Amino acid sequence: MPHTQTARLMDGTGLARKILDHSAAMATAITRQTGTPPCLATVLVGDDPASATYVRMKRARCEKAGIASRHLHLPATTTTAELVDAITSLSEDPEVHGILLQHPVGAHIDERAAFEAIAPHKDVDGVTMRSFAAMSFGLPGFVSCTPGGIMRLLDHYDVELAGKRAVVVGRSAILGKPAGMLLLARDATVTYCHSRTRDLESIVREADVLVAAVGRPGFIRGEDIKVGAVVIDAGYSPGNLGDVDFDGAVTRARLITPVPGGVGPMTIAMLLSQTADAAALQSGLAPAELVPPSSPE
Structure with a gap:
């Protein structure tokens, strides 16, 4: 019997707006004090x-x-x-x-x-080797913006990561690799895959959390998504096409990011958030004390 549930959409646009509002309040406070x-x-x-x-x-x-x-x-x-x-x-x-x-x-x-x-x-875009090392070792620093945005989305939707099987499809230095390290730091069991991975479909089928970041439209078939999985589609191609077959995945996943409106807005929000944090730190101010978050994100 075919599975007919419809996944809940993860609204990156709405969450990004909250982060940007907080960044604007931070900027106002920093400007006022410095x-x-x-x-x-x-x-x-x-x-x-x-x-x-x-x-x-x-x-x-x-x-x-x-x-x-x-x-x-x-x-x-x-x-x-x-x-x-x-x-x-x-x-x-x-x-x-x-x-x-x-x-x-x-x-x-x-x-x-x-x-x-x-x-x-x-390095508010989180692209240097120093930033990657800090992410990998859990040390203070700036995260790569898209992976950082993905983690904020997962937290916002209360996705439990500890002990879960996370599959990252993609290995770029500023997306796939750091996304896997951030998931690992949250006690997920992480598998990296890419365009040359053999029998990719069978690995994708085991993913409780799937991060698609390979940059090929429709590369991951909807029928290969595990029922109840969380799907983060970080791909984007002309025509608003992500790496995952959305129409097929939406009937199997529990949560899924739309393309556009999912991961994309979070990337810019993280960039501005980290810029505000950087300005605070360079001015000798404590970011959290300037504008405490009104609610968990």
């Missing part, structure tokens, strides 16, 4: 239209939240050394509290070297 608003510097190399759109959107969200933004647009011909120098200057600038290097930067640039030029205390 005379200087939190500042996020965005760095864009080249003229990729999608990247330019993302940066504009992030800067607009900053303005709405009372966070200043500084934009550095470099030509596509920028070398690795020039980009590293530019980011190093931002890292040393006391008026800049967070730095975002928009991906991609061009095949001729050593992206990892550019990321590592970001000072750890300004």
Whole structure:
């Protein structure tokens, strides 16, 4: 007999709004106490239209939240050394509290070297090796924004992780890998998979919590979702297509993120939240004391 339940949608847009409201209150408090608003510097190399759109959107969200933004647009011909120098200057600038290097930067640039030029205390996007190590060892630091947003969503919907089988499909340095480490830190049993994993379907079928982050639309079939599973779809492709066959998965999962409106809004919310936290810490203030959360998220 076919399973006919309908999953509850995990509203990333609504939760992101709460986080952004809290970040705005933080920014107001920081500005009032220090005379200087939190500042996020965005760095864009080249003229990729999608990247330019993302940066504009992030800067607009900053303005709405009372966070200043500084934009550095470099030509596509920028070398690795020039980009590293530019980011190093931002890292040393006391008026800049967070730095975002928009991906991609061009095949001729050593992206990892550019990321590592970001000072750890300004790595509000959680992209440096230092930040990944802190996530892995449970030390203070900034988390990768999309995995951090995923964890906030799971907490908001009271998803119990301890002892659960979590499957992460994807192994990127800023999404799949850190997502697995954050789940492991919460006592989930984590399996990493990717596009070359053999018999992926059988592993997906065992997942109590599935994080799809492989970047291939419809890569995971709805029929392979375990009945009652929690499905986090971190993929996005033109036409609002995620990595999971939504129509098939929604009849089997207990909770599922829509695409769009699930993981995406949480990523930007985490970026601004961590920028406000960075500004507070760099100003010698305690983030939690500035604006205590009104309710658990």
